[in-house]
Amino acid sequence: MTGTRTITGQCLCGAVAFEGTPPEGPSIRPCHCGQCRRWGGGGPFMAFHFADGVTVTRGEALTWFASSKEGERGFCARCGSSLFWRRPGEPRDWAVNVSALPEDHGQQISEHIWVDDQPAWYGFTDERPRRTAAQCLGEEP
Template sequence: MKEVAGKCLCGEVTFRVCGAPVELHACHCSMCRQQNGGSAFIGLHTAEGVKLKKTDGLTWYQASEHGDRGFCKTCGATLFWRMQGEEKDFSVSVGTLAETQGLKLTSHIFTDEAPHYYTLPDDAPHKTGAQVLNEFIESQKHV
């Protein structure tokens, strides 16, 4: 995967994801499920990030003290997730991409918040919210 096009449902937001996939996770936290209407946010993070092309419909929502969610204000499509204060480094909703061949889920995260109405598949490692936060804190010590 070098560059892959992505867009919202109505086309008011278009972009390209660039570089090799770094992580493709399914987040089962309550906020992701609320934003997506009941299912996980499946987010792709790539080595070279995202190049925004058309941003007429793009708006950001500060969903928590640590994360922002990007969506189209015209059609409502869930598009991005980023750490608070990050302007260019964010995860892309994989369902918005024109091409997904070759992508493989790397983890299920915030599994301790997953609802009882679906069973988590065993296709990738499971991580609780505490594990995800600890990994993030550790990664920041080396930056």
């Protein structure tokens, strides 16, 4: 692993562990789409990207589910923790559930995505940009 600082994350039971180098600046992108909320248990998927991709250091229980043509979701088959989202076949540049990192990870929200799918029963108070599904897909500016 190159880089000056590495963060280690893991699932709830510890059967899946991984590490990576944190990026400069805010990089958490909460995804409010219905698939992410159903997968994670209610709230948005707090998607985070390492600067140089994910290195799985313990992965015997890491299991992938193809949730759409565009994406696969990685979870722990033992404890059920929702951990990763990736494009099919993408070897390392995965979105990571920031809640799998230690509490003092120091990362900030950069923007909210798929906000038109967000239900009315929760809300975030930050002032970061909000992007709709059409904006995320490049169909609208």
